[in-house]
Amino acid sequence: MNLINLYKRHKFVFTELVKRDFKKKYKRSFLGVLWSMLAPLFTLLVLNFVFGTFFGRTQEYYTIYLFSGWLIFQYYNDATNGAMNSLMANASIFSKVKVPKYMFLFSRVASSSINFFLTLVIYAVFIVAYGLPITWKFITLLYPIACMFLLILGIGLILSALFVFFRDVQYLYGVFSTALMYATPIFYTTDILGDKQWIFYLNPLYYYVTYFRSVVIDGVIPSIEFHGVMLAVSLLLFGIGCWMYKKYNYKFLYYV
Amino acid sequence: MIDVNNVSVRYIMGDFKDIGIKEYLIKKAKGQMMVKEFWALRDVSFHVEKGTLLGIIGSNGSGKSTILKVLAGIMPPTKGSITANGSVAALLELGAGFDGDLTVKENVYLRGALLGYTREFVDNEYENIIEFSELREFEDAAFKKLSSGMKSKLAFSLASRVNPDILVLDEVLSVGDIRFRKKSENRMREMMSGGTTTILVSHSMAQIREMCTQVVWLEKGEMRGIGDTKTMCDMYEKYMKK
Numbered sequence: 001m002n003l004i005n006l007y008k009r010h011k012f013v014f015t016e017l018v019k020r021d022f023k024k025k026y027k028r029s030f031l032g033v034l035w036s037m038l039a040p041l042f043t044l045l046v047l048n049f050v051f052g053t054f055f056g057r058t059q060e061y062y063t064i065y066l067f068s069g070w071l072i073f074q075y076y077n078d079a080t081n082g083a084m085n086s087l088m089a090n091a092s093i094f095s096k097v098k099v100p101k102y103m104f105l106f107s108r109v110a111s112s113s114i115n116f117f118l119t120l121v122i123y124a125v126f127i128v129a130y131g132l133p134i135t136w137k138f139i140t141l142l143y144p145i146a147c148m149f150l151l152i153l154g155i156g157l158i159l160s161a162l163f164v165f166f167r168d169v170q171y172l173y174g175v176f177s178t179a180l181m182y183a184t185p186i187f188y189t190t191d192i193l194g195d196k197q198w199i200f201y202l203n204p205l206y207y208y209v210t211y212f213r214s215v216v217i218d219g220v221i222p223s224i225e226f227h228g229v230m231l232a233v234s235l236l237l238f239g240i241g242c243w244m245y246k247k248y249n250y251k252f253l254y255y256v
Numbered sequence: 257m258i259d260v261n262n263v264s265v266r267y268i269m270g271d272f273k274d275i276g277i278k279e280y281l282i283k284k285a286k287g288q289m290m291v292k293e294f295w296a297l298r299d300v301s302f303h304v305e306k307g308t309l310l311g312i313i314g315s316n317g318s319g320k321s322t323i324l325k326v327l328a329g330i331m332p333p334t335k336g337s338i339t340a341n342g343s344v345a346a347l348l349e350l351g352a353g354f355d356g357d358l359t360v361k362e363n364v365y366l367r368g369a370l371l372g373y374t375r376e377f378v379d380n381e382y383e384n385i386i387e388f389s390e391l392r393e394f395e396d397a398a399f400k401k402l403s404s405g406m407k408s409k410l411a412f413s414l415a416s417r418v419n420p421d422i423l424v425l426d427e428v429l430s431v432g433d434i435r436f437r438k439k440s441e442n443r444m445r446e447m448m449s450g451g452t453t454t455i456l457v458s459h460s461m462a463q464i465r466e467m468c469t470q471v472v473w474l475e476k477g478e479m480r481g482i483g484d485t486k487t488m489c490d491m492y493e494k495y496m497k498k
Contacts, residue, residue: 005466012369012373012374012375013369013370013372015369016366016369016370017366017369018354019362019366020358020362020366023357023362024355024357024358027357082399092352093329093352093353093370095325095352096330096348096349096352096353097328097330097346097348097352097353097370097371098328098329098344098346098372099370099372150275166276166277166280167276168276168278169277172277212407250331250332251323253330253331254265254266254267254268254331254334
């Protein structure tokens with residue numbers, strides 16, 4: 001109830017901020033919003049060309065396999081980086097205008113999410129083109145998306161709080177993201193770790209990637225436990241994020 | 257009615273913001289963290305009746321802008337409290353929230369949203385805002401192409417559309433050319449005559465003397481006094497001549 005009221009009250013400022021982010025991003029480009037769909041497509045083609053010859057032999061529907069991983073990592077990476085910067089980038093606004101600071105973070109994550117959904121359209125086209133059946137089970141994909149959304153908000157809240165105090169968080173997080181990209185089975189297959197599969201279980205992105213592939217390629221909905229772990233991880237990080245935001249969000253107004 | 261009770265605001269200075277995590281941890285471990293506190297406001301208390309036009313004066317760095325931020329609800333005070341009855345509208349910096357890459361029209365909506373207006377309100381008032389700001393022919397121009405005078409005009413036109421119970425202003429009355437200044441001053445008087453309590457910071461003593469009914473004098477974060485306009489302004493001007 002509270003959340004609905006909050007949304008109603010700030011709906012206007014929220015949509016205007018999302019629009020601003022979008023317009024700024026695509027204003028001067030000839031292809032406009034199409035870029036948000038084309039850019040990941042080009043990267044995908046390159047990755048497919050480079051790695052397809054290695055892993056494509058053992059993995060069925062390798063292009064879809066790769067696309068599933070890439071799609072999720074891109075979303076995560078773009079949204080968390082944007083969220084990290086969102087408070088600093090808008091500091092000149094909320095130090096002069098009374099507006100809840102988290103609006104800037106939420107709207108930034110929302111514009112990344114819109115990009116993600118646009119990419120999902122291309123993903124769907126690929127699925128059909130590769131002759132995979134689209135079934136009712138695809139509805140369940142909303143579950144990993146919702147979990148991922150919570151996780152991104154949580155991590156974004158943590159990072160933006162840290163970033164305000166320590167600028168080098170930006171560089172550290174850049175290194176972390178690169179490491180995370182290689183730690184996630186995006187272009188390689190999970191048998192690479194042999195019997196040490198548990199290492200993957202420490203990586204939240206692994207669950208989303210696996211969920212997508214399981215439903216799309218194998219037509220299998222993962223187990224209840226799998227769902228539970230995903231939700232627990234997302235809620236935990238979201239909780240930590242909210243707590244850090246609450247504790248630190250106004251403090252940096254006092255650091256001059 | 258506004259009640260300011262023993263409000264203090266502390267800023268933190270020194271090596272904090274620009275050092276990295278590594279340096280922070282090393283300094284913290286060695287106990288060499290140099291953190292200086294700076295009290296921008298100390299124990300400030302005053303009371304404003306409804307309908308008053310209160311001026312806040314003081315030399316640079318006396319805490320004027322900080323008290324406005326506290327009154328506007330942007331910055332919670334470190335100590336003390338503020339009670340304000342009614343809606344508060346604050347114009348601390350006219351340009352804040354505008355985006356240079358967007359058009360004038362898009363900016364009206366963006367900034368309107370940031371000011372807490374509803375979409376319906378901006379839809380209804382849009383024509384009036386553009387009319388008042390004299391920017392009809394620039395509606396679809398990028399905001400950054402406008403001259404600084406035009407930007408201020410737009411900002412003022414947008415912000416002065418409401419009739420809040422409490423209006424907080426920081427050096428925003430002297431914008432635009434003479435004609436626009438006259439127009440904006442009239443608009444301000446119109447807003448105030450509706451029973452709005454106004455709190456105004458200005459460096460122009462002439463403006464303070466002309467407009468305010470009561471004045472607070474701050475110096476280095478401390479209250480030097482509150483009283484009628486003439487007494488306080490005379491005291492302040494005598495102090496500044498020393």
